[in-house]
Amino acid sequence: MPEAQLATNVAELLSVDAEEFQAAVETDTEVIKEELREGTFDNSQAIVGFEYEFYAVARPDSDPWAGVDDAVGTLRRVPRRLLSLVGFEKELGLHNAEMTTSPQPLNAHGLNAQESEIRGRLAAALDCTRPEGIDLVSDGIWTIPPEGESAREYLTDSVDDNGIRIATNMSDAGRYHAMANAEGTTDAGMRIEAPNVSLSADTVMPESLITSIQPHYQVPQAIDLPEYFRYAIRIAGPLLALGVNSPFFPPDLYDEDATAEEILDDGWMENRIAVFESVLNPPETPRREGKVRFPRDLDSVSQAVERIATDETIVPMPVETGNRFDDEFAHFRRKHGTYWRWVRPVFGGPTRSEANARIEFRPIAAQPTVRDSVAFLAAFAGLLESLPQVEHPVAELDWEVARDNFYAAMQNGLDAELQWITNGGEHTTETKALYADLLEHAAEGLRGRGLTEEQVETYLWPLRQRARHGITPADWKRQQVADRLDDGDDFEAAVHGMQRRYIERQRDSLIDGSFTDWVDDR
Numbered sequence: 001m002p003e004a005q006l007a008t009n010v011a012e013l014l015s016v017d018a019e020e021f022q023a024a025v026e027t028d029t030e031v032i033k034e035e036l037r038e039g040t041f042d043n044s045q046a047i048v049g050f051e052y053e054f055y056a057v058a059r060p061d062s063d064p065w066a067g068v069d070d071a072v073g074t075l076r077r078v079p080r081r082l083l084s085l086v087g088f089e090k091e092l093g094l095h096n097a098e099m100t101t102s103p104q105p106l107n108a109h110g111l112n113a114q115e116s117e118i119r120g121r122l123a124a125a126l127d128c129t130r131p132e133g134i135d136l137v138s139d140g141i142w143t144i145p146p147e148g149e150s151a152r153e154y155l156t157d158s159v160d161d162n163g164i165r166i167a168t169n170m171s172d173a174g175r176y177h178a179m180a181n182a183e184g185t186t187d188a189g190m191r192i193e194a195p196n197v198s199l200s201a202d203t204v205m206p207e208s209l210i211t212s213i214q215p216h217y218q219v220p221q222a223i224d225l226p227e228y229f230r231y232a233i234r235i236a237g238p239l240l241a242l243g244v245n246s247p248f249f250p251p252d253l254y255d256e257d258a259t260a261e262e263i264l265d266d267g268w269m270e271n272r273i274a275v276f277e278s279v280l281n282p283p284e285t286p287r288r289e290g291k292v293r294f295p296r297d298l299d300s301v302s303q304a305v306e307r308i309a310t311d312e313t314i315v316p317m318p319v320e321t322g323n324r325f326d327d328e329f330a331h332f333r334r335k336h337g338t339y340w341r342w343v344r345p346v347f348g349g350p351t352r353s354e355a356n357a358r359i360e361f362r363p364i365a366a367q368p369t370v371r372d373s374v375a376f377l378a379a380f381a382g383l384l385e386s387l388p389q390v391e392h393p394v395a396e397l398d399w400e401v402a403r404d405n406f407y408a409a410m411q412n413g414l415d416a417e418l419q420w421i422t423n424g425g426e427h428t429t430e431t432k433a434l435y436a437d438l439l440e441h442a443a444e445g446l447r448g449r450g451l452t453e454e455q456v457e458t459y460l461w462p463l464r465q466r467a468r469h470g471i472t473p474a475d476w477k478r479q480q481v482a483d484r485l486d487d488g489d490d491f492e493a494a495v496h497g498m499q500r501r502y503i504e505r506q507r508d509s510l511i512d513g514s515f516t517d518w519v520d521d522r
Contacts, residue, residue, distance in 0.1 A: 007166055048218070054211060076095060111455075140212070158180075194268065211366045217384045241416055252492075276340075294406050401419050
């Protein structure tokens with residue numbers, strides 16, 4: 001889209017009357033509540049779905065037109081025609097691509113269909129991108145900027161078009177650009193706050209550093225959503241600790257006076273959490289209390305609807321409606337798009353028969369392989385099947401403790417001291433006991449959906465190995481960087497060397513391998 005047209009579109013978005021928009025949202029909430037009373041959002045069984053984000057990097061060895069100066073692993077912008085060709089959706093940055101799977105029943109066939117769809121579509125996409133010198137990478141954060149640019153330049157470059165700020169490397173989705181031009185108490189922070197990292201921008205483009213996976217679980221009875229939600233936020237910390245995968249930023253984003261030793265000592269294991277919160281939360285907001293935050297428990301399904309409806313609006317955008325069932329509450333759906341919680345309820349469905357109330361689980365970074373990513377889908381779904389059925393006592397873990405677990409996992413991964421209550425009622429901070437209980441209940445939930453013991457262990461094995469050996473992708477990355485520093489590399493060379501090794505290992509294992517195959521690199 002031409003820059004001038006994009007600026008015009010953004011200006012039109014900003015002209016929407018906030019009070020009229022909110023009035024429409026409130027009308028929509030009554031529609032949803034009535035449908036909830038009628039049982040429209042109930043399902044005969046649990047359903048699962050998945051969102052999977054990638055970033056693109058240069059792969060010169062597969063591009064016959066690549067110049068000799070092209071470097072493997074540097075960030076690449078994905079041509080829009082290519083994104084359309086491979087059937088992926090555009091995301092925030094020009095280097096991003098996103099896949100959304102078709103919802104499937106939670107059973108052996110449904111989980112297999114999820115994994116097969118991911119593998120099939122990803123393999124087809126790579127068949128299209130690799131001949132053009134582009135790889136799609138499954139990771140939590142990128143660290144090597146485009147050739148000839150710094151990460152700081154790439155993330156902060158913008159232009160002013162008749163008073164509208166446009167990020168140069170952002171996709172043409174108007175809502176992203178509108179956030180940089182909104183005025184009010186809910187302005188996005190547009191900065192990064194993390195140990196030894198300082199970055200300020202004029203747009204929300206710094207969020208494009210990070211990529212994630214997002215499992216979805218549709219609850220059978222919408223009225224029970226608060227109970228499932230209570231368990232979902234208590235397993236968030238432990239699952240996050242298993243999945244940490246963003247311990248380093250691009251080296252040029254670190255403060256000039258920060259040493260490699262300080263960066264390693266002070267660094268967090270999942271910087272993705274800090275990036276999302278600091279870029280999108282207003283600067284004056286106390287940490288952990290902005291729009292992007294760990295959510296509170298729900299008292300009722302109606303309260304879930306109200307929380308979304310009354311959440312502060314950054315940009316009240318125009319809404320187009322069609323013939324979908326959830327177009328009956330289209331303004332509410334639009335409002336939900338900026339209801340940023342690490343675990344959040346969702347109400348939707350293209351038809352009345354497909355209407356659903358689901359839980360979207362957002363803490364986990366994209367993982368080194370498809371198998372590892374699907375392991376989190378299986379574990380999350382299995383836990384939400386099992387824990388409510390057995391009335392697991394971890395539901396009584398104080399909300400403040402669950403929140404502290406989450407941020408401790410963000411900072412320290414599997415080295416965090418997480419609090420848990422086992423099925424026997426024992427309070428523990430012992431990692432082995434926590435994961436033995438957690439993963440056994442994930443397995444029990446999957447067995448209850450008809451999976452064989454072999455199938456259950458196949459899905460959960462990658463996570464069992466991480467818990468057993470205390471090795472996450474973030475641990476692997478930190479060890480790679482430390483080894484390179486010991487061998488005499490400077491910090492930038494060490495981080496870039498680690499990242500290229502990550503990409504190299506992923507090329508052979510992304511679709512058919514597992515992160516456990518990488519452990520010998522340590």
